[in-house]
Amino acid sequence: MSSESLLVRKIDWGTVLDHIPAWKGDQVIKLLNLESLKQNPDVSVIVLHNVPSKKLGRKDIVKLYHYMVSEDEAKILALVLPQITINYIRDWKVEKHSPGLPEKIVGKIRCPETTCITNVEREPATTRYIVMKEHGVIACEYCDTLLEIERIPDFLIG
Amino acid sequence: MPSSLSGGREGVSPLGLKNTLAGRDIISCRDLSREDAELVFRLAEEVNSGTIHLEDTLVGRKVALIFVEPSTRTFQSFYVAARSLGAEVLSIHDPAVSSIAKGETLYDTVKMIEGYGVDCIVLRHPARGSARFAAEAASVPVINAGSGSQEHPTQALLDVFTIKSKLGRVDGAKIGMLGDLRYSRTIPSLCYLLAKYNGVEIFFMAPHLLQVRREVELYLSERGVTYRKAVEADEIKEVMPELDVLYVTRIQKERFPDPTEYERVRGSYVVDAKLLSYGRSDLGVMHPLPRVDELSPEVDKLPNAWYFEQARNGLPIRKALLHLVLGGAE
Ligand SMILES: [Zn+2]
Numbered sequence: 001m002s003s004e005s006l007l008v009r010k011i012d013w014g015t016v017l018d019h020i021p022a023w024k025g026d027q028v029i030k031l032l033n034l035e036s037l038k039q040n041p042d043v044s045v046i047v048l049h050n051v052p053s054k055k056l057g058r059k060d061i062v063k064l065y066h067y068m069v070s071e072d073e074a075k076i077l078a079l080v081l082p083q084i085t086i087n088y089i090r091d092w093k094v095e096k097h098s099p100g101l102p103e104k105i106v107g108k109i110r111c112p113e114t115t116c117i118t119n120v121e122r123e124p125a126t127t128r129y130i131v132m133k134e135h136g137v138i139a140c141e142y143c144d145t146l147l148e149i150e151r152i153p154d155f156l157i158g
Numbered sequence: 159m160p161s162s163l164s165g166g167r168e169g170v171s172p173l174g175l176k177n178t179l180a181g182r183d184i185i186s187c188r189d190l191s192r193e194d195a196e197l198v199f200r201l202a203e204e205v206n207s208g209t210i211h212l213e214d215t216l217v218g219r220k221v222a223l224i225f226v227e228p229s230t231r232t233f234q235s236f237y238v239a240a241r242s243l244g245a246e247v248l249s250i251h252d253p254a255v256s257s258i259a260k261g262e263t264l265y266d267t268v269k270m271i272e273g274y275g276v277d278c279i280v281l282r283h284p285a286r287g288s289a290r291f292a293a294e295a296a297s298v299p300v301i302n303a304g305s306g307s308q309e310h311p312t313q314a315l316l317d318v319f320t321i322k323s324k325l326g327r328v329d330g331a332k333i334g335m336l337g338d339l340r341y342s343r344t345i346p347s348l349c350y351l352l353a354k355y356n357g358v359e360i361f362f363m364a365p366h367l368l369q370v371r372r373e374v375e376l377y378l379s380e381r382g383v384t385y386r387k388a389v390e391a392d393e394i395k396e397v398m399p400e401l402d403v404l405y406v407t408r409i410q411k412e413r414f415p416d417p418t419e420y421e422r423v424r425g426s427y428v429v430d431a432k433l434l435s436y437g438r439s440d441l442g443v444m445h446p447l448p449r450v451d452e453l454s455p456e457v458d459k460l461p462n463a464w465y466f467e468q469a470r471n472g473l474p475i476r477k478a479l480l481h482l483v484l485g486g487a488e
Pocket residue numbers: 111112113116117118140141142143144145287
């Protein structure tokens with residue numbers, strides 16, 4: 001089977017997330033919290049695992065049919081999986097997107113510190129992190145606790 | 159929070175210096191510059207020596223003390239400081255009988271107390287991040303009187319003030335911190351403030367389980383502060399002769415998942431005349447108090463005991479800080 005036929009069919013509208021390290025495709029799904037899109041009947045998600053790649057040897061690809069990844073989501077994806085390439089497809093036209101680094105991440109991630117005010121029940125506190133890429137961590141702006149960037153998928157909200 | 163709150167003479171402290179603290183939140187020692195700290199110290203010194211009287215400089219102002227954790231010492235210190243400056247004090251102290259026990263959120267408590275027209279909120283709360291959260295909710299300055307195991311900036315101010323007055327300097331000071339460095343709220347604040355001085359060296363003397371948190375280490379290394387860790391009894395003895403100050407904190411048994419491990423290490427972290435014999439004769443011993451058995455009473459009568467004077471510095475420091483934050487009249 002050629003690698004061409006492995007890529008399933010092309011999509012006319014949506015997002016293609018390419019160059020995901022092999023077997024990390026599910027992490028992308030978690031990062032995007034696609035579970036919440038289950039109600040949306042228009043969205044299809046195609047995950048390809050362990051596809052041959054010139055750049056990475058093997059890689060994963062996630063195709064999001066009828067779903068445009070937001071700028072905030074793109075930045076967080078690029079932070080957690082720096083090799084990722086993000087392609088927006090509109091009317092078959094492919095537009096490559098290179099998101100910058102997020103300076104801050106608001107919401108989305110639970111604070112790993114159980115005694116943090118953002119983990120106190122009913123308290124209307126939204127998590128907020130400063131990204132310290134050079135140290136490989138994000139820091140909770142409320143309680144100062146550090147979270148390794150690679151551990152972010154374990155603390156996603158929702 | 160807004161700096162327009164400062165009353166008295168526009169942004170000037172009684173020392174004639176610019177009041178950089180007027181209207182500011184005091185959440186973390188990360189936010190305090192050396193100049194901010196020195197301003198508090200100079201005013202506290204004048205208060206101590208009686209050359210400046212701050213009495214009645216906050217007449218007509220209201221200070222709220224919200225203490226969602228039992229803490230008689232810090233509460234009383236802030237209470238007496240605020241009252242002696244002439245401020246009216248509103249306090250929510252005993253969580254057992256207050257609305258907080260009935261499940262009111264910190265957010266609602268802050269909003270409710272602001273409705274009484276307070277000029278400043280002093281907060282003690284068990285959650286890390288509580289002070290910053292309260293400051294974002296409040297339109298008046300918030301002073302952190304202890305946010306869980308995170309920080310206790312007014313304790314650090316009085317600690318560094320004590321080091322400065324007893325040692326004669328803070329720059330180049332070699333400071334050992336012994337005991338529970340992981341859950342102690344005073345240790346991070348002290349480290350963040352010491353990092354604003356030049357050539358300070360810190361020695362973290364604690365078992366692995368209770369060593370200082372990573373964000374504190376990161377903060378120090380980013381600012382070029384030299385620090386070292388001593389874990390075993392031998393390493394602690396080795397470090398002792400280098401120290402100008404030994405800062406002791408309490409080790410709580412509950413922090414150890416294995417009680418036998420607690421029994422094994424506790425002896426290495428008890429400060430008595432024997433341990434002090436490894437240090438220089440002028441080594442200063444500090445402790446945020448109250449103590450249990452980590453600091454032997456036999457140290458009390460030695461000239462090395464700085465901790466009672468340290469405790470006495472709490473009041474002038476909190477008076478000076480309240481006066482500056484509230485921009486009190488002269
Ligand atoms: Zn946090």
